[in-house]
Each structure stands twice: as C-alpha cells, then as structure tokens.
Amino acid sequence: MEATNALAALQIEPSVIPAARALGDYPFTSDFTLGCGGPELGQRMDVASARPLPGPDSTESSKGVVDTAPVAADTVLSGWATIDNRPPRCVVVTA
Numbered sequence: 001m002e003a004t005n006a007l008a009a010l011q012i013e014p015s016v017i018p019a020a021r022a023l024g025d026y027p028f029t030s031d032f033t034l035g036c037g038g039p040e041l042g043q044r045m046d047v048a049s050a051r052p053l054p055g056p057d058s059t060e061s062s063k064g065v066v067d068t069a070p071v072a073a074d075t076v077l078s079g080w081a082t083i084d085n086r087p088p089r090c091v092v093v094t095a
Contacts, residue, residue, distance in 0.1 A: 005074045036090035047094050053081060061085045071095040 004014035021028045032041075039045045053064040064081030071077065071093060081091050 003074045006076045009076045034090065038090070045092070047092075050092060050094070064091070066093055 002014060002017055004017075007014045007017075019025075024030075026032065034040055053062060054060050056063060056065045062081075062083045064079060066077055066079040068075060068077045068079065072095065077093060079093075081088050
C-alpha cells in the first residue's frame with residue numbers, strides 16, 4: 001500500500017515514492033524500524049492478545065481515544081493515549 005491519500009493529507013507528493021524507494025531513502029532503508037521493540041511493518045501480530053484501552057472518560061491511568069472516524073487504511077489518524085498516566089512509546093490501532 002502506498003498510502004497516497006495519507007501522504008497528500010500531510011502535503012507530501014505521492015509521486016516521489018518510487019524515486020525514494022529506488023534511492024533507498026528513508027523510510028526505504030534496510031535499517032528502518034518503527035522503534036517500538038515489537039512487530040515491524042509487514043509483520044503480523046495477534047490482535048487478540050492486545051489489551052483495548054478504555055475511553056477518555058475512564059478513571060483508569062491507562063486510556064485513550066482515536067479522534068479520526070472511521071479508522072481506515074490510507075488515512076491520517078489523530079487521537080491520544082496514556083499508559084499509567086504517561087505518554088506511550090507506541091500504540092497499535094485496529095479497526
């Protein structure tokens with residue numbers, strides 16, 4: 001997936017993707033990582049093992065919300081999350 005709609009929303013010209021990929025430019029480098037210490041792009045994960053976060057009205061110290069609806073591929077998402085009242089290093093959003 002090229003995510004051309006998401007790139008356009010971020011004011012990045014989607015036509016640069018083939019050239020960036022051919023040049024091995026970031027993020028098309030062999031050392032690219034999501035930096036989360038877990039699954040990487042193209043890998044699969046067991047979403048059944050993920051713990052859903054309660055919504056923003058929860059009194060729990062871990063909660064969050066996705067403000068973008070509907071959650072769909074090739075869409076820039078916005079929202080927030082806290083884990084034990086701290087910003088998380090990474091989150092996974094499933095639809």
